[in-house]
Amino acid sequence: MPLLMVKDLHKSFKGHPSVNGISFGIEAGRCVALLGPNGAGKTTTLRMLAGLLPQTAGTITFGGGSPGTDYRQYLGYLPQAPAFYNWMSGHEYILFAARMSGMNAREAAAASGAVLERVGLGSAARRRIGGYSGGMKQRLGLGQALVHRPRLLLLDEPVSALDPIGRREVMELLRDIREETTVIFSTHVLHDAEEICDDVVLMNKGTIAVQGTLSSLRAEYSLPVIRLTTGKEDSAIRWLEALRHKDFIEEALISDGKAVFNVTDVELARRTLLQEAVELDIPLLQFEAGSSTLEDLFMKVVGT
Numbered sequence: 131m132p133l134l135m136v137k138d139l140h141k142s143f144k145g146h147p148s149v150n151g152i153s154f155g156i157e158a159g160r161c162v163a164l165l166g167p168n169g170a171g172k173t174t175t176l177r178m179l180a181g182l183l184p185q186t187a188g189t190i191t192f193g194g195g196s197p198g199t200d201y202r203q204y205l206g207y208l209p210q211a212p213a214f215y216n217w218m219s220g221h222e223y224i225l226f227a228a229r230m231s232g233m234n235a236r237e238a239a240a241a242s243g244a245v246l247e248r249v250g251l252g253s254a255a256r257r258r259i260g261g262y263s264g265g266m267k268q269r270l271g272l273g274q275a276l277v278h279r280p281r282l283l284l285l286d287e288p289v290s291a292l293d294p295i296g297r298r299e300v301m302e303l304l305r306d307i308r309e310e311t312t313v314i315f316s317t318h319v320l321h322d323a324e325e326i327c328d329d330v331v332l333m334n335k336g337t338i339a340v341q342g343t344l345s346s347l348r349a350e351y352s353l354p355v356i357r358l359t360t361g362k363e364d365s366a367i368r369w370l371e372a373l374r375h376k377d378f379i380e381e382a383l384i385s386d387g388k389a390v391f392n393v394t395d396v397e398l399a400r401r402t403l404l405q406e407a408v409e410l411d412i413p414l415l416q417f418e419a420g421s422s423t424l425e426d427l428f429m430k431v432v433g434t
């Protein structure tokens with residue numbers, strides 16, 4: 131029995147659908163990336179899962195209970211742009227969050243100290259949040275979401291707004307956290323998903339385009355492919371466009387002098403394309419024959 135079951139979930143704002151009938155299940159202990167471009171419906175989905183936004187239709191079932199049963203006490207949630215009281219210290223803030231989650235003063239004090247150490251803020255705990263870096267604030271936000279030991283952690287774009295150092299700090303922490311609880315985090319960066327998650331739910335325009343374990347998606351979408359980049363001369367662009375109609379090309383994604391072709395026979399495609407490029411004097415800046423990646427899949431879904 132999955133920890134979380136989502137069935138045919140919809141959310142419309144003033145008649146405009148933002149989430150348009152999504153269904154998925156999440157097993158306990160998994161780390162799941164809710165992946166998709168801006169506007170895909172990730173935040174709306176997470177807010178519904180967090181109980182902050184009522185759905186227009188559909189059901190959410192937690193822990194094998196009845197659909198609609200309130201499960202918020204088991205959740206930790208970190209919004210996309212968390213607001214902090216800058217005048218509080220990190221310690222005061224986590225203590226406040228722990229009390230809000232229903233802990234008594236003794237439990238809250240013990241849990242706060244432990245969680246601050248956990249997110250690497252032990253030595254900064256008495257400093258004001260206003261002086262924290264972006265990465266420290268985001269780790270504090272994670273501490274707030276973790277302090278009551280949730281069974282499910284919902285994180286909305288936890289690294290998107292961070293500089294590379296902050297991003298690395300938070301990714302390392304997430305790698306650690308995913309060992310002890312179930313995590314769903316949203317991102318528009320495929321690389322983030324590939325780095326730490328087991329499963330991917332890829333959303334676009336309010337629906338799920340593809341979902342599955344990372345390894346099964348990699349295997350399923352590993353198709354023979356040719357990637358090439360031409361000079362931006364008119365003749366080169368025209369040549370790329372004409373290639374769409376070759377027999378051995380199943381699908382073509384062409385933009386701005388770059389092309390990704392799904393091909394039936396990578397050897398035949400390689401030979402033919404290289405020969406033609408020489409005959410027609412097409413400037414080839416890059417040419418690669420191999421297998422498609424999740425990046426290709428992502429670009430294809432996002433481009434539709």
Ligand SMILES: Nc1ncnc2c1ncn2[C@@H]1O[C@H](COP(=O)(O)OP(=O)(O)OP(=O)(O)O)[C@@H](O)[C@H]1O
Nearest residue numbers: 143147148166167168169170171172173174175318
């Ligand atoms: N409160 C709201 N009122 C009206 N429209 C909304 C509201 N919240 C979200 N939307 C719309 O729903 C769609 C999905 O938005 P959502 O924020 O869920 O996407 P997202 O995948 O999280 O994107 P981002 O990465 O930009 O946050 C967008 O078109 C957005 O404008």
